Amino acid sequence: MEYLKPLKLKELFTMLKSSGKYGSESAGRGKYIRYIAGGTDLAVQIRDSGIKPSTLIDLSAIDELKGLSLKDGTIRIGSAVTIAEIAESKEIPACLKVGALSIGSPQIRNLATIGGNICNASPCGDTLTPLLVLKAEFELASDSGNRLVRAEDFFTGPKKTVLKENEVLKAVHIDKNNCTGVSFFKKIGKRNAQIISQVNVSVYMELNKDKKIVKIRAAAGSVAPVPLRLKGLEEALKGAEVKDFGLEDIYGFVNSDIKPISDVRASSDYRRRVTASLIYDILEEAANVN
Amino acid sequence: MLINFICNGERKQLDVEPDMRALDVLRDVLGLTGTKEGCGRGECGACTIIFNGKAVNSCLLYAPKLDGSEVSTIEGIKGPDGGLDPIQKAFLDEGAVQCGFCTPGMIMSTKALLDKNHKPSEEEIEEALSGNICRCTGYNKIVKAVKKAAENE
Numbered sequence: 001m002e003y004l005k006p007l008k009l010k011e012l013f014t015m016l017k018s019s020g021k022y023g024s025e026s027a028g029r030g031k032y033i034r035y036i037a038g039g040t041d042l043a044v045q046i047r048d049s050g051i052k053p054s055t056l057i058d059l060s061a062i063d064e065l066k067g068l069s070l071k072d073g074t075i076r077i078g079s080a081v082t083i084a085e086i087a088e089s090k091e092i093p094a095c096l097k098v099g100a101l102s103i104g105s106p107q108i109r110n111l112a113t114i115g116g117n118i119c120n121a122s123p124c125g126d127t128l129t130p131l132l133v134l135k136a137e138f139e140l141a142s143d144s145g146n147r148l149v150r151a152e153d154f155f156t157g158p159k160k161t162v163l164k165e166n167e168v169l170k171a172v173h174i175d176k177n178n179c180t181g182v183s184f185f186k187k188i189g190k191r192n193a194q195i196i197s198q199v200n201v202s203v204y205m206e207l208n209k210d211k212k213i214v215k216i217r218a219a220a221g222s223v224a225p226v227p228l229r230l231k232g233l234e235e236a237l238k239g240a241e242v243k244d245f246g247l248e249d250i251y252g253f254v255n256s257d258i259k260p261i262s263d264v265r266a267s268s269d270y271r272r273r274v275t276a277s278l279i280y281d282i283l284e285e286a287a288n289v290n
Numbered sequence: 291m292l293i294n295f296i297c298n299g300e301r302k303q304l305d306v307e308p309d310m311r312a313l314d315v316l317r318d319v320l321g322l323t324g325t326k327e328g329c330g331r332g333e334c335g336a337c338t339i340i341f342n343g344k345a346v347n348s349c350l351l352y353a354p355k356l357d358g359s360e361v362s363t364i365e366g367i368k369g370p371d372g373g374l375d376p377i378q379k380a381f382l383d384e385g386a387v388q389c390g391f392c393t394p395g396m397i398m399s400t401k402a403l404l405d406k407n408h409k410p411s412e413e414e415i416e417e418a419l420s421g422n423i424c425r426c427t428g429y430n431k432i433v434k435a436v437k438k439a440a441e442n443e
Binding site: 048058107110130194 | 309311330332333341345349351358365369399402418
C-alpha cells in the first residue's frame with residue numbers, strides 16, 4: 001500500500017493525475033485509491049473487508065481543508081476539522097454541536113473529521129441532519145475549480161454522493177442568518193456512549209414570544225437511503241404553537257416522509273415510532289426554552 | 291516508509307509499512323506492550339494513547355500518521371520523582387484494577403482529561419472514560435480513582 005500526504009490542494013490534484021482513478025474498486029486489476037482523513041470509519045472498513053486500497057491519500061494535512069472560522073456572516077468549517085473541535089466550538093449552533101458530541105467516544109472524536117462524516121454518507125451520520133436543517137452548503141474542489149452544493153442535494157444514496165471523481169469536499173459553509181433560532185438534535189441508539197444511531201433527528205425553529213412556530217426545518221437520519229428533510233412535518237407545524245400537537249399527530253406528519261428499512265439495528269416500525277417520539281420530545285423541550 | 295516522531299519524550303526514526311497501525315508500531319517495533327489490543331476497531335479503548343495531546347485509539351491510526359507527531363504511551367507515564375504518577379497511585383489505592391487489561395487505556399484517557407481539566411465533575415469523568423470499556427468492574431472504583439488523582443495532582 002502506498003500512502004500519500006499532500007499539504008496543498010494543488011499537490012493533491014497533481015497526485016491524482018499521476019495515480020489514476022479514485023475509488024474504482026478494481027482491487028487486483030488496477031489501482032484502488034481511497035482518501036483518508038481521521039480514518040475512524042475507513043480503518044474499520046478496510047479491516048472488515050480485507051480489501052486494502054493500493055493507495056491511501058491522507059487529506060488531513062491539506063492547508064485549505066483546515067480551520068473553523070466566522071467571517072462575513074458565514075461559518076466556514078474546513079473538511080479536515082475534527083468532530084471534537086466542532087463539539088467544543090462556540091461558533092457552532094446547538095444541533096450540530098450535540099450531534100457531533102454524540103459520535104463515538106472522545107478517542108474517535110479527536111481523530112474523526114466532519115468531512116469524513118459527510119463523505120462517508122452513511123444515512124445515520126450524526127452531523128448530517130444538523131447540516132440539513134442549518135441549510136449548510138458544501139464547497140467541492142477539483143482541478144477545474146470549485147462549486148457549491150446544498151447539503152440537501154449532496155447525498156444520493158447510502159454511501160453515495162454527488163462528488164465526482166477527483167473532486168474533494170473542501171469546506172462546509174453555514175449562513176449565520178440560518179442559525180438565529182433554536183436548534184435541537186436527538187438520537188436513539190442501544191446505549192448512550194459509542195453508539196450508531198437507530199434514528200436521529202434535528203429540528204431548527206424560529207419561535208415568536210407566544211411560542212408560535214414562525215419558521216421550522218426538520219430532518220431525520222437512518223429512516224431513508226439518505227438523511228431527509230421532513231417536509232410534511234414542516235408544513236403541518238408552521239404557524240402552529242409548539243404544544244399544539246400530540247404524539248399521534250406527529251406520527252402522522254412524519255409517516256409519509258420517511259421510508260425506514262428493518263436492519264440489524266432496528267425494525268422499520270420501531271424507527272417510525274421513534275422518529276415521531278424524538279420530534280415530540282424536541283417540541284416539548286422547545287416549549288420550555290425561554 | 292520512513293517516519294519521525296517523539297515517543298515518550300524520545301526521538302524515533304523508523305522504517306514502517308504504511309498499512310501498519312500505530313498500535314503495531316508501538317507493540318511490535320518498539321516493544322511497548324503496555325498499549326493493549328482489545329477489539330481492534332475503536333470501540334474498547336484498550337489501545338488508547340495520547341497523540342499530539344489528545345486521547346486516540348492507536349488501532350485506528352495508520353503508522354504514517356505518526357510522522358511529525360508527539361506520542362505518549364502508558365510506559366511514559368510517571369511521577370515527578372520517576373516513580374508512579376498520581377493517577378497510577380490512585381488506581382492502586384482505590385482498587386480500580388481487576389484483570390488490568392483495560393487499565394493502561396483508562397490511565398491514558400484519565401491523563402488526557404486531567405491535563406486539560408484539573409477539577410473534572412463526575413459527569414466529565416464519565417464522558418472522558420466513555421470510550422474505555424472494562425469488563426471486570428462496575429466503573430465506580432475507576433471513577434473514584436480519577437477523582438482522587440485529580441485531588442492529588
